[in-house]
Amino acid sequence: MAEVVRHTAKVIAKATTLSITCNPCGKVRTLAEFGSEMRSEMHRIQASGGYHSNYPADLEVITMDVCDQCLEMWTSRFKHPVDSWFAVSNGSDQQEANHSETGEKYHVNGYWARKVGSSAPWPDDMPEMPEMPDPGVYQHFKGRYYKVVGEVQDIEDGQNYVMYMALYGDNGVFIRPLSMWNDINERDGYKGPRFRFANEDDE
Numbered sequence: 144m145a146e147v148v149r150h151t152a153k154v155i156a157k158a159t160t161l162s163i164t165c166n167p168c169g170k171v172r173t174l175a176e177f178g179s180e181m182r183s184e185m186h187r188i189q190a191s192g193g194y195h196s197n198y199p200a201d202l203e204v205i206t207m208d209v210c211d212q213c214l215e216m217w218t219s220r221f222k223h224p225v226d227s228w229f230a231v232s233n234g235s236d237q238q239e240a241n242h243s244e245t246g247e248k249y250h251v252n253g254y255w256a257r258k259v260g261s262s263a264p265w266p267d268d269m270p271e272m273p274e275m276p277d278p279g280v281y282q283h284f285k286g287r288y289y290k291v292v293g294e295v296q297d298i299e300d301g302q303n304y305v306m307y308m309a310l311y312g313d314n315g316v317f318i319r320p321l322s323m324w325n326d327i328n329e330r331d332g333y334k335g336p337r338f339r340f341a342n343e344d345d346e
């Protein structure tokens with residue numbers, strides 16, 4: 144299990160809920176009490192199992208909220224320091240993602256994305272987001288597996304993107320325009336959705 148978590152656990156910012164409960168210790172933080180600081184103390188963590196993993200199950204993703212104290216207690220017990228955590232919430236700790244169509248590099252900061260090189264200021268608020276695909280593991284019609292890790296909006300043109308991570312190789316992170324995510328793809332004799340939700344029906 145430690146191996147699975149070390150490679151795939153991510154901290155994912157999600158600031159839309161009214162209260163957050165720490166799964167390990169049960170502490171509750173509410174938006175009314177803490178405002179936007181709520182996510183400074185509470186973290187949403189996902190860990191996914193690869194094919195044939197015993198925990199949690201093949202290609203399933205577990206999601207939990209963990210408070211600062213529990214996170215620190217937990218990770219401090221690790222033999223090796225974690226190397227694959229990245230914060231995508233407020234602040235300067237930006238993540239890089241490649242545009243799936245153009246290959247252009249973007250920086251992602253919370254729910255916002257902007258092209259590398261742009262100096263447009265990061266907004267303070269949250270974007271209005273349309274409905275996005277459920278988080279989880281998806282299979283591309285060519286066979287590879289990816290995990291949806293977030294949703295972002297370009298701060299300059301307002302384009303909405305699905306952010307997802309390759310579950311192979313060096314776990315590259317991509318953003319794809321939402322409008323293209325559910326496209327029906329017709330190529331090489333295949334006709335169907337570009338991505339198919341894989342958590343439930345792939346044993």
Ligand SMILES: [Zn+2]
Nearest residue numbers: 165168210213
């Ligand atoms: Zn806790």
